[in-house]
Amino acid sequence: MTTAQPALAQKDASAPHAPPGLLGRLGVWATTRLRVVLVLWLALVAGLGAFAPQVTSALAGAGWQANGSQSVQVRELAQRHFSGNASSALQVVVTADRQVSDPAVQKTIAKATDLLKADPRISDVLAPQQGATISRDGKTAVLLAGAAADTNDMVRAADDLKKPLAALSGDGVTLAATGASVMWSDFNTANHDSMMHSEMISWPVTMAILVLAFGSLVAAGLPLLLTIAGLAASAGALVLLNHLTPTSIWAMNFAMMFALALGIDYALFLVVRFRAALARHGSPVRAVAETMDTAGKAVALSGLTVLVSLSAVMLVPAPAFRSMALGIMLAVVFVLAATLTLLPAVLGRLGTRINAASLPLARPASDGDGSSPRFTAWGERLWRHPFRYGVPALLVLVALAAPVIGLRTAMPSITVVPEGNSSRVGYEAVQKAFGEGAPGTLQIITPSGDAARVARQIADNSGIAAVMPAADATDDSGLAMIQAVPLADPSDPALADTVHTLRNGLPDKTLVGGAAVENLDLQQTLEDKTPLVMGIVLVLGFLLLVVALQAPLVALIGTVTNLLATAGAFGAARLIFQDGHGAGLLGFTPQGFLDGWAPVFFFAMIFAIAMDYTVFLLSTAKEHYEKTGDPRTAAVAALGHSGRVILAAAAVMVAVFFTFALSDSLPPKEMGIVLGVAVLLDAALVRLILLPVLLRLTGRAAWHTPAWLRPVLPDIHFSHG
Template sequence: MAKLLYKLGKWAVDHKKSVFGTTIGILIILAIFAGTLGPKFNEDMSIPGSESVKAMTIINKEFSSGQGSSGAQTQIIFKAPKDKTLTSTSVNTSISKALETIQKNKAVASVAAPSQLKNLTQDQKIGYAVVTFKDQAPDVSDASKDIILDNVKKIRDAGIQAELSGDIDFSKSSSGSTEAIGIIVALIILSITFLSFLVGIMPILTSVFGLGISLLLILLGSRVIDMPSVSLTLAAMLGLAVGIDYSLFILNRFRKQLSEGHSVKEAIAIANGTSGSAVVFAGLTVIIAMVGLCVVNIPFLTIMGLGAALSVFFAVLVAVIFVPAVLAMFGNKLGPDRKNRFLQWVTFSRKRKPNSNSKSNAWGRFVTKRPLLKALLGIAILVVISLPMGHMHLGLPDDSQQPKDSTTRKAYDLFSEAYGEGYHSSLAIVLETTKETAHPKQAVSELQDTLGSLKNVQMVNPAVPNKSGNHYMISVMPKTGPNDTKTNDLVKTIRDKAKSIEKENHVKIMVTGQTAVSIDLTNSLNKAIPLFASIIVGLAFILLVVVFRSILVPLKAVLGFVLSLVASLGFVIFVIQDGHLTQLFGVSATGPILNFLPIFLIGILFGLAMDYEVFLVSRIREEYVHKGNAHKAILAGIKESGGVVTAAALIMISVFVGFMLTPDVMIKSMGMAFTFGVFFDAFIVRMTIVPAVMTLMGDAAWYLPKWLDKILPNFDIEGEAIMREVKGK
């Protein structure tokens, strides 16, 4: 691989203008197509074939009114001013005028006022209207949204509280500003690291090309494949972070080769053959992790994983093809002309006496001195942070976790005030008769009596039959909210009790609703996690054995990842679920942990952890192979690669922090998990526990049975072969 990338680097130098122009051309063409067609995301995050989805399908088919109800719906909830009600003349007039104006919009199929829906509270202070559009939410235009917003403003100007909820997002805020903060911080870190703005901005600019191509392809893909919009965020989050890191590693090696007297072309080729090999292998581990989501067999997760893998794939391509071409265009302008004080600082390097060992730095000596103590201390810290894992509660975020000043959060609170928390967790029970069903009405009556006797049930509506009479639907309102554990217990209880009714009456009973969908999704994910983790960890372990020619080093890498994983999940639970440090991190309200966060964290964090493992340990192995001294190899590896790994981790953290600062709780929780996952893995595991444990292992760390060494292929990611050729010239 190293020789191939070495030749590819030289080719990119010779064809730098063509490579640069082709990349720009591809980006422009994709941008034109994506801008013309536009995205078409599908926010459905359910599991086809699950009980809740089957029940929902029956409801849509058998109980649909057929009057435009298939389009997106928006609820406008009103609260009358003090000393007035919604039936007061002035209040009713303001609301009626606004709803009439909304109805005139050609995109609107129907508008139902509170009086029509008969949903006014007993004191007539609160009620809501329903606006149904002809199209689904992604296809509703901004102009149609603005009509809603303008008329809601008029209602508010009349002194009436009016808030919006439903299928359509009316938020005008964008997370782009917070994501930009992460990029700016990354630029600052790079500029300080290399004492050059030009060198600092280079990895960011080059990574943007790969990220742009992958995101535009995802936007185009949304036109033909059902995918949630969070797929774009995940791909951007991961693609930007690894793109900067991969470009950084090649740029750093290029500068090192220039400092050793190589020509620009030779320095680029060597950097591509050595660091480029590590980049390809590191990217491969992340891609394996993301593609591994296919085994979960949940469509939206598969698409999200493939989208993230696509962004990593183009990050690797840009790093080994486009970056060499850009380096050739700037040449010696990117060369090292000043000492790297920042890398000295982050690795605690100090000026040493002339007779001291130049192959080490202060951090390396600190970690390898009393290594057992350092390893145990690092492990203890991560174990303590991971303790909240014992009471993790998974679910799907709802509007109660939105920012308190958002209209969706205010609408949620108004609905709760008017109808109770259970309004948001309403369940639909579908009873389906069969040929063997002798007394369907008896089965329905028994089911209604059973539902009414349950403790956490606030209200049970009478059963509604479909036209043919072979299906019945019963609406149940719990006393608790959608993410309350009592609501989850209620769904399980209903399903358990339904089994006896099914056997006695020969009917089929299914439960659906937001809580039921969330439970089904969570259960499927929990079942899939062991298989998913086993596949990606197993494949990566095999690849690490091949690369490092060792058994214990890959085993240590995998165990270190487990520590990082449970610690990052524990910290997220500590903040988002348990409610600690909420003001510091801008968490509006506590709630469950996003149910697909653990499985994504496993895939992404494992890939990123292996990145740092490869970049750090490959340098240690290179030194060990040449000198044969395990302790000195660790010191040399930390000195040579530790600073760049540290800077790379800080860059990745700064990118993830940008996403963590967004108001959307789903993106915030993902950003927080990745931020602290990288922090724990890079600084506690890779830079502390790994060298400490390898010091304890000594030469045994590199043990590999001779029979296994003979049959394993040699990837040579350190580029030993090309370095021998270069030195032999």
């Protein structure tokens, strides 16, 4: 097949260049005012960065709840009206080799009581009660420390108290703090440590890939400039935000990850384009203007799509989810701002020195226009043989996506907390002494007048092992609390059936809660909101592509192909984490499900990253289609100019994400594998094979703008000059 003649003649290189557009003018301004730009960014980073050291201690450790749910209402009522005996209270499990009534054991319990009472975040400390919190054999007792603070402060209390309490152990007596607050304390610590360890491992690999991708040590350092600026600013901003609303510590972890990933993506795209423009024009200022009007426009669109994708997560009424999404969005805003101002200023000043400290073996081959000969040749091959490569790629994606049909999700069990941690030790001691369902004790709050009838109904439920006597509120609220021990372990699906039956059968104004029920309510909320979040992400992503590319069909192709890689990643997650394939190799015990937050949160993250690559590829194709009117030139040039960028950026992300698969903790392992597989599939099969093939099959139709749509679209072009 011969190459079609361009419908629009390409402009002569010697012709006067067109004035730069909005982003081009911004780039020229930044280049000619480097000192001003540097001072502004130094002031911003120093001002916000001054708060950054507080980030690990200031940010919140709780927030994993469904706001407005029955269980959250029960916790709030219990804290106000029942001396802090809420799900966020601390439980200190005392196990002894003799009766807990022994004077030596009682002395240890007294020391623990004094330690707890000395903390202002603890309200009343309830001594172990025979028949309720002392085991039948008399060798295990539970000391209850009521919550006098919100859930985040109770997690901090657990951080501070669990080790001093454990230090009281000795002489045949063991103390272990447990309960929801201690579990979140242990969970956050273990996962934060695992993520930091994985990130340290990933840095050498990341730097090696950057040097290979950029070809010089100077250019390879530019993503670090964006990452440091974005991270320092977003970390400080998160600390300030935490004064307005509790912000999860996980927000910083994810912000760090996205700042690095997007800093690399954006720097790669702009540096490659800048080098090509500089080779053509010789003028750094003119090269910056062209770079910003083309690649800069794509970066701005990419950042906007990432922000839109993550903003949909804010619809989930769970503080942890909202603050994590907000943390990533802050990092994206700062990295994007640095990319559009600080990076062009530095590029303009560096000029040809961008290639300083080049490594001959690492310097990528390039044609005079900045395209990669290898990826150009690959684009030509895909154009000539679309079905030879497109069909196998599609079959692999469909095969990996098929298992997603049987994917199950649930909130994590206690097994995600490392063995030997306080909350897990106490949890297992409570189960051994009081029964399988004791760690998930239900709290039922009802009007005092209904307490006797409600207690009988609870006792008649086949899923309940024991019911404790009703306790009246400590004030005149007229409420009573009944605690019931279920038969099932808190992670057993049977507990959800028990809670559902109780809620449907108990009188009005009776609320069922407890720590385990909070997890169930959060899981239900996630299941309810996931379709809405996914739908909004897809629709807004499609509309943004329509506006940017001015063509509904190519926007639809870009959006739908994003789903294939996402579905393939979740299909692989089901095989690994639910069915346990490869569990021995990866070093974990499968729970039989994927953690409940994965679908909604990981979907938004994967879609954001996939849209990043989609925008890079399709904006480049659009640029060449605007110049030539030839779909073949557009498709081939898109791969030639952006294929290497996509591959290098994906290689860095895959390396970073897969290092999380080495984590001891299960949640980072899940995140690393799901996101790593998604990026691998998206880059290798979707962006570098399937999407170009679909551009080949749809031809000019892909770029057609219906007449009725033109008047409502803004005038956006990616070509320059």
